[in-house]
Amino acid sequence: MFPFFSYIASPPFSIPLFLLVFLFPLPILATYSATGNLTNFIANNTWHTFARFIDAEKGSRPDGMADLKRYFTRFGYLQPENQNLTDIFDNEFEQALIQYQKNLGLSETGRLDYTTMKVIVSPRCGVGDIIDAGGVGVGGLKTTRRFTYFYGQPRWVRDAPMMLTYAFSPGYVIDYVGMPEIRAAFAAAFGRWSAAIPVNFTEAENYGEADIRIGWYSGDHGDGEAFDGMLGVLAHAFSPENGRFHLDAAERWAVDFEAERSKVAIDLESVATHEIGHVLGLAHSSVKEAVMYPSLSPRTRKVGLRKDDVDGIQALYGSNPNYRYDSRLESDLSSGWAVDPQRRKVLMAVAVCLLWLGL
């Protein structure tokens, strides 16, 4: 049995297992309910194999732990020059883990506890989380506040009123979502940022001359940050004023969860909103509800800018004079985070069942 299932199959209370499965976060739900494709699902998402390290003790030497260290290296938590990674859960790894937990808004336990592991195996942005002294762009970040910037705090510098253009690569697009729907998703995503700051975005005809160039790529695509197949890394973008915005062509991208039934579908507009934040100069936030938080579960929409996102971007560009602060941005229950309709129905059904069972 897959380690996560054996972990959740022994709850300290008596809710039936089938109900627990529905109550747990979607990556697990997706894996469990897609039993027909379980082998493919795991094979396409190697991070899920890290779940076998859950609760590994400091000083232990679990087979394959070096792969988890490579994951931490990739996102900036271990030094890349240390190529002789061992399987030992050593002090250095514990410190990296604590820093990861801090950056991801988790309890800083220094242990591979269930909550931490759940975030580690979640799909996420390919941009790193930790400052790399010389780095600007993918992997070079600074983590002194909850919202963060790239090294040197780069931003777009243009005469006011600032206008940036974007365009879709004519050759690197997906074919199962229509261009009108893709355009609408990106227009909505750009619109959220322009509502907060005095920057306008317009779609350009000429891809080569656009400020922001958007495309879907597979595997190694020439910028040193290879994509990894379904789930895992979803997308990445470069800091100002680079403008490159790349999405992993191997994901199942969705603009409407009612129409796209895949258990591993990723909401295009949510990822677009996050990556535009990078294009503008924001790095990752430790606020779980923020758009700039690094991870995003399948079949989840998270498109509304939160206070942390707005504070970060307005500190770089100033405020749009028409921007009106909405106190709901501070609430964890604002409309910025939405459960997809299918999952909401399941959760409602579970709630009814629990009430009926008197649990």
Ligand SMILES: [Zn+2]
């Ligand atoms: Zn990111």
Ligand SMILES: [Zn+2]
């Ligand atoms: Zn790329």
